[in-house]
Structures are given as structure tokens and as C-alpha cells.
Amino acid sequence: MLFLLLRQMIKIRFTICILCIIIAFTSCQHEELELKSERGRQVLVYMIADNNLDYFAVRDINEMERGMGKDSDSELFVYIDRGVNGKPSHPYLLKIISDTTENIVSKIILTYPEQNSADPKVLEQVIKDVSEISKNKNPPKGLVLWSHGNAWLPPAISLYSDRDKIIDTTTNVSSIKSFGYDETLLDTESGHREMDIIELAETLSPYHFDFILFDACYMGTIEVAYELKDVCNYIICSPTEILSDGFPYDKIVNKLFSQPLQFKAIAEDQHSYYNSQKGILKSAAICVVKTDGLDNLSTFFNNEFTNSISNISIEKKNLSYTKDSLQQFDRLGAEFLFDMEDFVSRICKQKNKMMLLNEFHKCWHETVIYEKHTKSIVGSLELKSCNGLSIYIPQNYPSREKIKEYYKKLSWYEASNSSKLFLHFK
Numbered sequence: 001m002l003f004l005l006l007r008q009m010i011k012i013r014f015t016i017c018i019l020c021i022i023i024a025f026t027s028c029q030h031e032e033l034e035l036k037s038e039r040g041r042q043v044l045v046y047m048i049a050d051n052n053l054d055y056f057a058v059r060d061i062n063e064m065e066r067g068m069g070k071d072s073d074s075e076l077f078v079y080i081d082r083g084v085n086g087k088p089s090h091p092y093l094l095k096i097i098s099d100t101t102e103n104i105v106s107k108i109i110l111t112y113p114e115q116n117s118a119d120p121k122v123l124e125q126v127i128k129d130v131s132e133i134s135k136n137k138n139p140p141k142g143l144v145l146w147s148h149g150n151a152w153l154p155p156a157i158s159l160y161s162d163r164d165k166i167i168d169t170t171t172n173v174s175s176i177k178s179f180g181y182d183e184t185l186l187d188t189e190s191g192h193r194e195m196d197i198i199e200l201a202e203t204l205s206p207y208h209f210d211f212i213l214f215d216a217c218y219m220g221t222i223e224v225a226y227e228l229k230d231v232c233n234y235i236i237c238s239p240t241e242i243l244s245d246g247f248p249y250d251k252i253v254n255k256l257f258s259q260p261l262q263f264k265a266i267a268e269d270q271h272s273y274y275n276s277q278k279g280i281l282k283s284a285a286i287c288v289v290k291t292d293g294l295d296n297l298s299t300f301f302n303n304e305f306t307n308s309i310s311n312i313s314i315e316k317k318n319l320s321y322t323k324d325s326l327q328q329f330d331r332l333g334a335e336f337l338f339d340m341e342d343f344v345s346r347i348c349k350q351k352n353k354m355m356l357l358n359e360f361h362k363c364w365h366e367t368v369i370y371e372k373h374t375k376s377i378v379g380s381l382e383l384k385s386c387n388g389l390s391i392y393i394p395q396n397y398p399s400r401e402k403i404k405e406y407y408k409k410l411s412w413y414e415a416s417n418s419s420k421l422f423l424h425f426k
Helices: 002-037 054-067 120-133 197-204 222-227 263-275 291-309 340-350 354-367 398-407 411-415
Strands: 042-048 075-081 092-095 107-111 142-146 166-168 173-177 209-215 232-237 285-290 368-373
Touching: 042 054, 042 120, 054 075, 075 120, 092 120, 107 120, 120 197, 197 222, 222 232, 222 291, 222 411, 232 263, 232 291, 263 285, 263 368, 285 291, 285 354, 291 340, 291 354, 291 411, 340 354, 354 368
Parallel strands: 042 075, 042 142, 142 209, 209 232
Antiparallel strands: 075 092, 092 107, 166 173, 232 285, 285 368
């Protein structure tokens, strides 16, 4: 009897031990599931709207709320610096909440004093703030840079756009949106500041993003892409102006969190949105750059292409915007932004170097992995040879001396041996 009792007690203890193990395992598993639920991705939208784009920034935030999934464990943060009439006008940080109304319901989680948001130090601090506030305490994996844009050109040298005008139609109201223009009077010399592309790259150098999306004009250039190649895997950008509506955020927000990134779908949504518009609003060009292909492209220029075109002359008439000209991307043809593929193709064909052209196309398609465009921009700039990225063809005009010296500072200049690209125009 005693033996049976002891045996029964052992069984009970054994059962209790097993139950404890099961409970412990279940608890650990539950904790692991909770941790997984917190492993959502973070994206930061950095909006410099302390300018004539304030109204459109608010509209885009509303679109983000409509596109944000209710059950998403990912986080979308928006830093916005609004214009002087904004409420509030000082910069603040939002965490986007899903909402389908016309009101902004996302909560302000951090406020900042009035500051110059085009200062790269401000951008750096915002990234640090998001890293501390986010669930996983890591820097955001995606970065959207939203503002005016001026390609790689140094501050105070501007490309033309109608960004200060409103385009009225019977179906829509829009304006041209051109990155980094803050009207806050902190720069006593000019009254505003633009973020230098070299400073931007230096500021982002401690981080590595899955993508950088430029919702800003003219940022689709080889010079910008090459400057940022070490801080991200993909760049989504436009070589032309972007209308004030910007990207259709209600359609693309959830795609910004996808893994792997649905970069082609994001670009396709942008193109489809504008391609469905009518009249001058049917205006868009978009491309996706895979940054790990940029070194091969620069090597091609350095080792093969520039040696083949050294001292070549291009007639001045071929640079004016005519049916026979090189494709330019600003509507006044200021000779800063030429279609890269169009330029290389013309030179290779002119010199009958088709094997060289084939080698270029191999590098090109490994780098520019998606491109689409409408037939024109605002009805006045025809996109007859738009292939995704622009390039500056260095020029020996006396008036371009300052530009020439600045251009030499860009990473692309040295990597591509662009000193041999300086052309003599007849």
C-alpha cells in the first residue's frame, strides 16, 4: 500500500513538472509572439513644407492616414515643418494613425522649436528621435524626403519650375512641386536655406535604409544617386518636376513597409495616378535605382566611355530643345539635366561603338531597374527620350566656372572620370 502511495505521488509530481514545463514553454512562446508583433518596420517622412507647399503637405498626411492599415504593426512617422500660417507652425513629429475622414487625427508625439529644417543637423536629430521613440528602438528602414528639389545643384542656383504657381483646371487644382527649401529666416544672407546634397549624404552616412524616396523635383540624377549609394539599397525618384499632389500615399503607404520592398509597385502606382489625369495634370516621370549597380556604371564611364569621347565637340544647336536635341528635363533647357541614356547612346552611335553601347546598357539595366513616364510634363516638355536618370554634361562656359568647381566635389565626378566629359560647344 505504501509502495502504491509513493508511486502515485511520484506520478503526480511528474505530472506537475510536465505541466510546469508546458506552461513555461507556452509563456516563452507567448512572449516570443509578442516580440514578433513588435518587429514592425518604421518609415520616416521628412517634410519641409515651411514654404508654398504647406497646403499640399497636409493633404498628403491625410492620404497617409487613409492608406495606413488599421492592424499594421509598422510605424509611419512624419516630421513636418509647416508654413507661418500653419497650426501649429513650428515643427512637430506625428505618428500616423489609420483614419478615413478628411481630418488629421494622428497625434503629435514630439514638438520642436522653430528651426531651419533644411539644416542637415535637424534631419539627423529627427532620425535619432524616431529611433528612440519607435517600438524596436532602431533607426527607420525607409526615408521619404518631401519638399522642393533642385537636383545636385548647390544652394542659390535654381532650376526653373512653376512651383510658385497654381495650375487651375476644371477638374483639379495643383501646383508644381520642386528638396529642402525652408523659408524660416535663420539664414541672414538669403532668408532661406537649401540642403546641400553632399551634406545630406554625410548626415545619412551612419545609417543604411532599405530605400530613400524623393517626393521632390529633379532628384532623379546620377550625381544624387551616386552620392547616396552607400546609405540605401534603392532610390525612388523623378528626373523631372513633380506636381504638387506628390505621390499617391493612400495607395503606396502599406507598400513602404513590405519586405521585400515593393519598389516597382510603388513607382507604378505613382505613374498610374498621373497617367490617368487629363490635360497638363497628366505629367510624371519615375524611376527606381538599385544602388549596388552604381559602381559598375561609374567604372564603365571611367574605363571605357570617357576615353572614347575625349575632346569630342557637340554643336550648340543639338543642345537646344528641338526634335533632334538631347533630352533635357527642365522646361527652359538650362543645360543641367540631360537624359543619361540618351546622351551615351548618341555618342556611341556617332562614334560607331555599338559594343560599347551594349556594355553600357548592361550596366544601365542593372542599375535603373524601373522607369515610366507620361508623354510630357505640364504639356510643354516632351519626354521623347526619357530613361530614368539625368546626367550633367560639364561645360566650359565662363559663366559655369562656379558650377564646375562645385561639380568636382561630387563623388560621381571622380568615380566616373568626368574631367574628360567637359565638352566644347560649337
